[in-house]
Amino acid sequence: MSRVNSITSRRKGSLAERAAGACLAVSIVGTVGLGATYWLGGQPQLEGGFLFLALAGIGVGVVTWGKYLVPQGPYVQDRPEMKSPEPEVAAMNASLERGISQISRRRFLLRLLGGSVGVFAVVNLFPFLRSLGPLPQKSLFVTNWKKGSKLVTASGRIVTVSDLEVGGVLTVFPQGFESAPSNAIDQVVLVRAASYDLVTRPGRETWGPQGYLAFSKVCTHAGCPVGLYQELTQQLLCPCHQSLFDVLTGATPVFGPAPRPLPQLPLYVDAEGALRSQSGFDEPIGPGFWERGA
Numbered sequence: 001m002s003r004v005n006s007i008t009s010r011r012k013g014s015l016a017e018r019a020a021g022a023c024l025a026v027s028i029v030g031t032v033g034l035g036a037t038y039w040l041g042g043q044p045q046l047e048g049g050f051l052f053l054a055l056a057g058i059g060v061g062v063v064t065w066g067k068y069l070v071p072q073g074p075y076v077q078d079r080p081e082m083k084s085p086e087p088e089v090a091a092m093n094a095s096l097e098r099g100i101s102q103i104s105r106r107r108f109l110l111r112l113l114g115g116s117v118g119v120f121a122v123v124n125l126f127p128f129l130r131s132l133g134p135l136p137q138k139s140l141f142v143t144n145w146k147k148g149s150k151l152v153t154a155s156g157r158i159v160t161v162s163d164l165e166v167g168g169v170l171t172v173f174p175q176g177f178e179s180a181p182s183n184a185i186d187q188v189v190l191v192r193a194a195s196y197d198l199v200t201r202p203g204r205e206t207w208g209p210q211g212y213l214a215f216s217k218v219c220t221h222a223g224c225p226v227g228l229y230q231e232l233t234q235q236l237l238c239p240c241h242q243s244l245f246d247v248l249t250g251a252t253p254v255f256g257p258a259p260r261p262l263p264q265l266p267l268y269v270d271a272e273g274a275l276r277s278q279s280g281f282d283e284p285i286g287p288g289f290w291e292r293g294a
């Protein structure tokens with residue numbers, strides 16, 4: 001009778017091991033599916049299903065393991081005499097041998113459990129890291145303004161030297177980059193502050209032909225577009241926190257929290273009268289960040 005019980009119990013144990021192993025394997029499949037779905041663009045219902053499989057697999061596997069594979073107590077053993085009789089010693093040796101094979105199977109289960117939890121943790125790092133957004137790459141340092149770029153309006157019309165009266169203002173882009181989203185860092189505010197060549201600072205003698213001055217429109221405080229021009233004071237105003245930039249001294253901040261001038265774009269007029277940039281900006285545009293120390 002006890003031999004029948006022992007065989008039944010071993011079968012149950014083996015069944016439970018397979019069930020726990022299958023659950024943990026399902027969990028790994030669910031986690032990999034979750035990561036792949038997220039990587040390929042995401043689909044909420046599918047991601048939910050895979051997440052359910054991943055977590056339920058670990059949960060059911062661990063519960064099955066604990067309920068059917070971990071020995072249940074309490075165990076009481078009478079010890080009328082210290083010396084074990086021969087049959088008992090033989091039975092113990094047989095039991096030990098069985099135990100060794102069980103321990104090696106449990107070790108496999110333990111590895112599977114470690115694998116499912118590890119894969120779950122690693123795969124779920126992807127959504128976290130990817131949700132931080134794209135890397136800024138070179139956008140903190142360079143724009144699409146190059147030597148010879150034509151100034152165009154948002155609709156792509158080429159801006160010529162006769163387009164603005166003195167006091168006029170226009171938002172312009174480098175030709176070919178006037179459409180969103182690439183135009184966000186390229187937007188430039190073009191001001192005609194006089195009818196003659198203007199020099200905003202030493203070294204910028206040729207940058208302002210016929211009174212045209214061009215500055216990055218991205219505010220150096222927090223990146224708002226600096227779009228308002230006050231003709232009377234010849235200042236640009238950022239509407240977000242009211243920083244004022246003096247156009248004639250190279251958009252130097254004269255009021256508000258902006259810590260540095262708006263970078264100036266050097267201009268020239270080509271043979272057809274179109275306004276072009278002599279080069280890109282000679283410094284990064286936009287708000288200060290750690291590497292610039294501003």
Ligand code: FES
Pocket residue numbers: 219220221222223224238239240241242243256257258
């Ligand atoms: S973003 Fe321009 S002043 Fe703050």
